[in-house]
Amino acid sequence: MNEADSFAEIFRGGLPHCLLIVLSMLLICSPVMPSEFEVISMSKFDLNGQHFGSRVPSISLEARSLYSWNTSRHCVLTRLTDLSIHDFDKLRQNAGGIILMLPSNMLDLDVEARELITILEQSMLTYTAVAPIFFAPYNKDLEKIIDDITYTTTDNVAQNQTALSQLIVTVSANRYHVNVGGGSIVANKNSKVPIIHGELIPNQLALKPSETVGDGQKLPVILITANLKTFGIYNDYPANADAAVLLVLMELFSKMHYTTSMAPKYRLRFLLSDAGVLLNFQGSKKWLEIDDNALQNVEFVLCLDTITESLSLGADNALYMHVSKPPKEKTSISNFFKLLKAAAEKYTNGLTVEGVHKKINLADTKLAWEHERFSIKRYPSFTLSSVKSPRSPIRTTIFKNDERLFVEHTLNTSRVIAEALASYMYKVDPISSVFDGQLAIKEENLLPYFGVKSILHNNDVKDAFEKYLNNVKIIYDKPDGRDPEFMFYNENDVKLNVYRVKPAIFDLFLTMVIGVYLLAVFLAIQYFPRFYDEVSKLTKEEPAGQQNGHSSERLRMKSH
Amino acid sequence: MTLYHFGNCVALLTPYYFTYKYSGLSEYGAFWKCVQAGGIYIFTQLCKMLVLATFFYSDSSSSSGEFNFFAEIFRCSVDIADLLGFALILSRIPGKGHSKLITAGLGWATAEVILSRGIMLWVGARGTEFSWIYILKCLESNVLLVQHITTATLIWLFTRHDLNKALKPLVSLMLAVTVFKGVWLEGMLHILAIGPWLTVAVKALVAAVIGFCTLHIYSGLAQQIGI
Numbered sequence: 207m208n209e210a211d212s213f214a215e216i217f218r219g220g221l222p223h224c225l226l227i228v229l230s231m232l233l234i235c236s237p238v239m240p241s242e243f244e245v246i247s248m249s250k251f252d253l254n255g256q257h258f259g260s261r262v263p264s265i266s267l268e269a270r271s272l273y274s275w276n277t278s279r280h281c282v283l284t285r286l287t288d289l290s291i292h293d294f295d296k297l298r299q300n301a302g303g304i305i306l307m308l309p310s311n312m313l314d315l316d317v318e319a320r321e322l323i324t325i326l327e328q329s330m331l332t333y334t335a336v337a338p339i340f341f342a343p344y345n346k347d348l349e350k351i352i353d354d355i356t357y358t359t360t361d362n363v364a365q366n367q368t369a370l371s372q373l374i375v376t377v378s379a380n381r382y383h384v385n386v387g388g389g390s391i392v393a394n395k396n397s398k399v400p401i402i403h404g405e406l407i408p409n410q411l412a413l414k415p416s417e418t419v420g421d422g423q424k425l426p427v428i429l430i431t432a433n434l435k436t437f438g439i440y441n442d443y444p445a446n447a448d449a450a451v452l453l454v455l456m457e458l459f460s461k462m463h464y465t466t467s468m469a470p471k472y473r474l475r476f477l478l479s480d481a482g483v484l485l486n487f488q489g490s491k492k493w494l495e496i497d498d499n500a501l502q503n504v505e506f507v508l509c510l511d512t513i514t515e516s517l518s519l520g521a522d523n524a525l526y527m528h529v530s531k532p533p534k535e536k537t538s539i540s541n542f543f544k545l546l547k548a549a550a551e552k553y554t555n556g557l558t559v560e561g562v563h564k565k566i567n568l569a570d571t572k573l574a575w576e577h578e579r580f581s582i583k584r585y586p587s588f589t590l591s592s593v594k595s596p597r598s599p600i601r602t603t604i605f606k607n608d609e610r611l612f613v614e615h616t617l618n619t620s621r622v623i624a625e626a627l628a629s630y631m632y633k634v635d636p637i638s639s640v641f642d643g644q645l646a647i648k649e650e651n652l653l654p655y656f657g658v659k660s661i662l663h664n665n666d667v668k669d670a671f672e673k674y675l676n677n678v679k680i681i682y683d684k685p686d687g688r689d690p691e692f693m694f695y696n697e698n699d700v701k702l703n704v705y706r707v708k709p710a711i712f713d714l715f716l717t718m719v720i721g722v723y724l725l726a727v728f729l730a731i732q733y734f735p736r737f738y739d740e741v742s743k744l745t746k747e748e749p750a751g752q753q754n755g756h757s758s759e760r761l762r763m764k765s766h
Numbered sequence: 767m768t769l770y771h772f773g774n775c776v777a778l779l780t781p782y783y784f785t786y787k788y789s790g791l792s793e794y795g796a797f798w799k800c801v802q803a804g805g806i807y808i809f810t811q812l813c814k815m816l817v818l819a820t821f822f823y824s825d826s827s828s829s830s831g832e833f834n835f836f837a838e839i840f841r842c843s844v845d846i847a848d849l850l851g852f853a854l855i856l857s858r859i860p861g862k863g864h865s866k867l868i869t870a871g872l873g874w875a876t877a878e879v880i881l882s883r884g885i886m887l888w889v890g891a892r893g894t895e896f897s898w899i900y901i902l903k904c905l906e907s908n909v910l911l912v913q914h915i916t917t918a919t920l921i922w923l924f925t926r927h928d929l930n931k932a933l934k935p936l937v938s939l940m941l942a943v944t945v946f947k948g949v950w951l952e953g954m955l956h957i958l959a960i961g962p963w964l965t966v967a968v969k970a971l972v973a974a975v976i977g978f979c980t981l982h983i984y985s986g987l988a989q990q991i992g993i
Contacts, residue, residue, distance in 0.1 A: 383894050705894035713770050716901070720777050727781045727908070731788045738985065741978075745986040 265303035298335035310344035324599035404675030433482035438604025447514035450655035460674035492683035507587035778904035803873020810851030871915030
């Protein structure tokens, strides 16, 4: 007894301390980890005061399917392939968040689905969205969750005959709470667009003495421009066929200059920038502002834009020459167009070359094509592209096709452009096949250029420019401090957490059930003495002559 | 809402309080006795852990979800220490009649719930993620309460010399059944692969059957010695 008392004393004294430690430990313990998924945030940038990509950094909302969401307190979790333009228009204004699961493989989709996805992409990149958008790579677990929320809602709609069944559905429904990790979105003060420019000056030795006058500076200029796409709806590297073609042309003409004794009557200049259609061709704009005087005596400006469809939608095998005004006969553009047509007929099977005329809409802040930047300054210019309409969603897609097809098409097109350009520059017949034999464009030449990710990436582009060209210059377009034309944002990696939750009504229901259960237990304990008596009676019959003084005592104990 | 769910889970543990309050323990002021019983539980578990860590290699039977028959037998043989623990409680903690057994069982079961379920409930049931497991575990705790009181009674019966000789083997058998429940019951449930709810129901049934048999024997002896 003494011993037990001291034991109790220890407990009495030590308990508060123990409790303090235990409670503080419990507070530190975080709840169990839910299912976690990788997500990619939609790319965020500003252009001319317009915001693209929501500035809401995180989501902590209930996940709903595309068919059951109705307020901004719902986050829509769905597959990208299930989304329609109409849905998206509603979602981007009213939903609390959008999480889209990308398809496992773009190539498995049919043409219509691919087209829809590219249109969605374009829509996301054209309109400002209030709701934050995240993309989740294909994941089986996530697909199960999506199926679950979609199934529950369709079930709900299908059979709501009785109030009871509806109640059961409401109570038993699985709900999901999504949480996309915090991190703030900060404007990147160092946002800049690199522009690289180089010049191919005709070999001095090859020039005839009469032509050396003026150091070749007086020769007319042919400018070839292209843009590197560095992002799409999310931060990834889109296929950059234009830059590859530009670099191949650069390599070929540089080689030709040094291997043949032919000196062209033109200077070739190359311009590559990191700002494509999404950034309204900021690169060429900046370059024109800086280098305004340098561009004199221009023969024409050749812009490359989406020379190969990175995601083939149709079997439309064509090359379009986009101009701002219809070229007159005998002008440089018209001559080049004819050469291009002839080259296409000779070197490819079925590549048609067509001219497309579109007037510049000066009221529109966004230009349709890059050549419009030059046309405004009255330089003869045109864009070569595989798409007919400037609003084609293919121009901004981040999804890539099968590379083999892609390379083959790019190879064909670059051959056509190179042949046409060579015959224009050297005034030879387009069927003379300049790029055969030693100068043939091979896949090996082209493939490394597809790996180019950015002008600043590893200095790859700079090295290539310096290897083949002279007067290489890199300039940066930085946004103005007060009134930035464009702005990028720093992003952190985010994670999507999905928690399985039950509605609040479920817990109320559970409380009721538990209440009933506790009542049953309470009654069972209350009636236990009576039950004990029954059992005692049962035992008494077997071993006879036992006395039972117990139950009355027990009952007395209870009644206190 | 999540704290509410935690509240729901804790509410399921109210039978412990009911047992304490309505079996007359509160009137005897048996609270500290229960705490002491819990202390002995902790001591027993520590001893068991020492033995397990020293003499048994830790295989992945529990973590992989695979049911390993022999490993379970080894583990359960260590559970005999639990019986010694109960014997210690019964011999050390004073009390009379029914309340002694209930004190031992209740103290033991409460300590077990707090130590083995407490953190899981606090961390898990309060979290955003919903799972039935917490409700199930709480229900199972109720079954364990019945079972521990039964075990305490069986140990008490086992230590009595005035128990009918014919009943002695039965008591020993039931003790063995209780200790090796981990082997035969879990094994059976594993083989039958039945759902978690049915598992709890089967466990409740087993506990009820053993409990009833024990009560039957106990009432006989109780009448005999007049408590």
